[in-house]
Amino acid sequence: MNNNLRNNRNKSNVNNRYGLYFLGLVAGLYCVLCLFNPQKTYNSLKLSWDITISIIPILFIVVLFMGLLNYFLKFKTIGKHLGKESGIKGWLLAIFAGILNLGPVYVWYPLLKNLRDKGMKAGLVTAFLYNRAIKVPLLPIMTFYFGIEFVVVLMIYMVAASIVQGKVIDMVERHRQI
Amino acid sequence: MADEKQKTISASFHKAFRSFLVTAPVMFGVILLLGLFKTYVSPRLISAVFKDKLLQDTILGSAIGSVSAGNPISSYIIGGELLKQGVSLFAVTAFITAWVTVGLIQLPAEAAILGKRFAIIRNSMGFVLAILVSIATVLTIRIL
Numbered sequence: 001m002n003n004n005l006r007n008n009r010n011k012s013n014v015n016n017r018y019g020l021y022f023l024g025l026v027a028g029l030y031c032v033l034c035l036f037n038p039q040k041t042y043n044s045l046k047l048s049w050d051i052t053i054s055i056i057p058i059l060f061i062v063v064l065f066m067g068l069l070n071y072f073l074k075f076k077t078i079g080k081h082l083g084k085e086s087g088i089k090g091w092l093l094a095i096f097a098g099i100l101n102l103g104p105v106y107v108w109y110p111l112l113k114n115l116r117d118k119g120m121k122a123g124l125v126t127a128f129l130y131n132r133a134i135k136v137p138l139l140p141i142m143t144f145y146f147g148i149e150f151v152v153v154l155m156i157y158m159v160a161a162s163i164v165q166g167k168v169i170d171m172v173e174r175h176r177q178i
Numbered sequence: 179m180a181d182e183k184q185k186t187i188s189a190s191f192h193k194a195f196r197s198f199l200v201t202a203p204v205m206f207g208v209i210l211l212l213g214l215f216k217t218y219v220s221p222r223l224i225s226a227v228f229k230d231k232l233l234q235d236t237i238l239g240s241a242i243g244s245v246s247a248g249n250p251i252s253s254y255i256i257g258g259e260l261l262k263q264g265v266s267l268f269a270v271t272a273f274i275t276a277w278v279t280v281g282l283i284q285l286p287a288e289a290a291i292l293g294k295r296f297a298i299i300r301n302s303m304g305f306v307l308a309i310l311v312s313i314a315t316v317l318t319i320r321i322l
């Protein structure tokens with residue numbers, strides 16, 4: 001148990017350091033681009049600021065979800081609904097959660113990591129991420145550009161592709177554990 | 179007992195906030211990259227890449243969709259414009275599918291948080307699946 005805790009802490013230190021290096025690298029890229037085109041680079045920075053402001057409410061929801069999950073959900077519960085024994089119910093849950101999900105994908109990574117650590121199957125994480133592509137509020141706009149027939153057929157194939165991708169990821173994970 | 183429960187709630191939220199803080203730098207790095215992408219890569223630049231070759235354009239559609247990022251509405255608008263310019267529906271479908279299912283810009287964040295192997299396999303498969311989904315969708319529509 002203590003070893004697990006220590007491993008998790010080491011992993012999060014590595015992630016933190018990697019994140020800071022990555023952020024530093026992007027900041028460096030901005031500095032270089034600023035020398036060539038200051039106006040465009042300033043516009044990029046302003047756009048990034050606007051994106052940050054727009055995702056703040058979703059970030060609050062994500063941290064709230066994570067806190068509530070940490071408090072209410074036990075390893076056993078996650079294992080039952082989203083773990084190895086979850087079966088079709090787990091797939092349906094991941095697919096619908098993905099379809100109904102809001103906001104940019106990267107804000108959900110910490111929550112998914114939390115669920116993974118508690119026993120969620122990697123394949124279900126994949127299915128969740130893939131089905132985020134089906135944005136219900138945007139379907140009328142997609143229909144306007146491509147027609148209802150195209151949208152319905154594409155959505156059916158996308159759900160099927162999410163299951164294929166999830167099954168392959170599960171297979172890879174199983175193979176890795178052997 | 180109430181105190182103990184309260185302590186556990188606060189510990190749960192403290193843990194959640196700490197997990198978020200660990201992932202925050204990589205998340206903000208991705209947002210900064212998104213800002214650069216949206217400013218430096220225009221829809222005209224994207225449409226100039228297609229060469230009127232079915233298979234090559236479909237693979238290209240998936241590749242461009244994979245490196246693109248932003249609101250899916252942008253992909254529908256660009257996709258609609260590409261169709262008007264005569265780019266095949268195979269290429270456009272691969273492009274809009276990969277736009278939302280593959281994220282090369284988000285890859286560093288996904289790899290750091292969910293694992294390098296997971297992120298690489300998921301995104302590589304997403305690229306291939308975008309091509310297959312596009313072929314299956316267009317062929318099904320033609321049959322219907």
